[in-house]
Amino acid sequence: MRTPLGDLPARQHLPVADAGPTAGTPVLDVVIPVYNEEDDLGTCVRRLHAHLSATFPYPFRITVADNASTDLTPAVAKALADELPEVVGFRLEQKGRGRALRTVWTASQAPVLAYMDVDLSTDLNALLPLVAPLISGHSDLAIGSRLARSSRVVRGAKREFISRAYNLVLRGSLAARFSDAQCGFKAIRGDVAQRLLPMVEDSGWFFDTEMLVLAERAGLRIHEVPVDWVDDPDSSVDLVRTATDDLRGVWRVGRALATGQLALDRLRRPFGDDPRDRELSGVPAGLARQAVGFCAVGALSTLVYLALFSLLRPGTGSQAANALALLLSALGNTAANRRLTFGVRGRGRAMRHQAQGLVVFAIGLALTSGSLAALHTATDTPSHGSELAVLVAANLAATVLRFLLFRAWVFHEPEPMAPESPRTSDRSAR
Numbered sequence: 001m002r003t004p005l006g007d008l009p010a011r012q013h014l015p016v017a018d019a020g021p022t023a024g025t026p027v028l029d030v031v032i033p034v035y036n037e038e039d040d041l042g043t044c045v046r047r048l049h050a051h052l053s054a055t056f057p058y059p060f061r062i063t064v065a066d067n068a069s070t071d072l073t074p075a076v077a078k079a080l081a082d083e084l085p086e087v088v089g090f091r092l093e094q095k096g097r098g099r100a101l102r103t104v105w106t107a108s109q110a111p112v113l114a115y116m117d118v119d120l121s122t123d124l125n126a127l128l129p130l131v132a133p134l135i136s137g138h139s140d141l142a143i144g145s146r147l148a149r150s151s152r153v154v155r156g157a158k159r160e161f162i163s164r165a166y167n168l169v170l171r172g173s174l175a176a177r178f179s180d181a182q183c184g185f186k187a188i189r190g191d192v193a194q195r196l197l198p199m200v201e202d203s204g205w206f207f208d209t210e211m212l213v214l215a216e217r218a219g220l221r222i223h224e225v226p227v228d229w230v231d232d233p234d235s236s237v238d239l240v241r242t243a244t245d246d247l248r249g250v251w252r253v254g255r256a257l258a259t260g261q262l263a264l265d266r267l268r269r270p271f272g273d274d275p276r277d278r279e280l281s282g283v284p285a286g287l288a289r290q291a292v293g294f295c296a297v298g299a300l301s302t303l304v305y306l307a308l309f310s311l312l313r314p315g316t317g318s319q320a321a322n323a324l325a326l327l328l329s330a331l332g333n334t335a336a337n338r339r340l341t342f343g344v345r346g347r348g349r350a351m352r353h354q355a356q357g358l359v360v361f362a363i364g365l366a367l368t369s370g371s372l373a374a375l376h377t378a379t380d381t382p383s384h385g386s387e388l389a390v391l392v393a394a395n396l397a398a399t400v401l402r403f404l405l406f407r408a409w410v411f412h413e414p415e416p417m418a419p420e421s422p423r424t425s426d427r428s429a430r
Contacts, residue, residue: 098207
């Protein structure tokens with residue numbers, strides 16, 4: 001699904017200085033998604049309300065998001081709303097934690113949105129540190145982490161293993177850098193939620209993970225708060241079904257990211273102010289990032305090139321093996337650098353880029369072939385190791401030249417022409 005993200009304004013401290021007890025819009029809206037929680041809901045909401053009243057310096061609201069409960073949960077939520085003015089109830093006729101959060105967060109006007117599980121497994125003392133970076137403008141999202149070193153967690157070995165294994169899967173498959181995707185203790189800025197949530201497809205437990213992965217790939221800043229967390233032994237979560245759904249979600253999101261189906265650019269941050277976007281004299285834009293990406297692609301293509309050379313050499317000879325190996329690896333190198341290093345997507349000008357890449361390949365071929373010829377001139381029967389050493393050195397020189405040509409010629413974006421001034425246009429008309 002492609003969704004135009006647009007640009008958000010620069011991060012700033014939220015305008016809460018004028019907020020008071022009579023303000024119509026709360027600064028913080030804490031959502032508690034529930035399904036058949038008639039026994040725990042009252043205790044949870046009263047405890048959370050007392051904590052926020054005593055510690056949170058701005059107006060707040062607690063929203064009970066009822067996911068089609070079939071017990072007395074709706075009646076309990078209504079009684080709490082009548083008892084506590086900062087509590088409201090919201091009824092959904094379909095189940096799904098993600099659906100509840102998306103619905104309530106999208107409708108809320110609060111500048112900071114949060115949610116927590118009804119069992120209050122997370123110590124509430126982490127709530128203010130969770131939302132403070134969002135209020136100050138430092139971060140876009142904030143998550144509680146049970147896997148941080150300073151976190152204090154009490155839970156069984158089974159849940160500990162599942163949690164850590166799941167986060168390893170996320171790191172290995174989706175390159176996630178946040179430490180805890182499933183902790184039920186998160187917050188997001190309202191303006192970010194309005195742009196990001198339409199891209200999150202899941203409506204169940206994978207909602208959190210998908211939101212965080214897309215946010216990270218879009219360049220948003222995610223703040224992590226170590227939490228104290230005590231496992232709820234009476235939790236009704238079906239671990240097997242949840243894990244299965246999560247793995248399906250990982251596959252879906254990974255495939256969408258790999259095929260470019262999502263309108264996200266993890267290298268250029270489209271949200272807010274980013275010092276990497278500022279123009280600095282003497283510092284070409286994106287040079288460091290492009291150099292890192294080019295080196296990574298180059299290292300992989302060099303290994304492919306050497307492997308192909310070693311395979312082809314016995315049957316074709318050194319020069320032919322070098323040419324074929326360099327040609328095949330150059331085609332892959334150009335395609336990889338086009339997408340990963342220089343951020344060029346789509347099929348537009350793809351053939352032109354490959355043609356220009358072949359010109360760069362010819363220069364590299366001349367360097368490596370000339371080096372091989374010089375080696376054979378110096379030694380009649382050089383060893384295979386000597387040939388590889390010479391080719392590696394020649395490829396290093398060719399790599400530097402290839403990067404410069406890629407940046408300045410192949411993937412160079414021409415500067416847009418400045419519009420003519422009215423005076424110039426008048427003279428042209430005459």
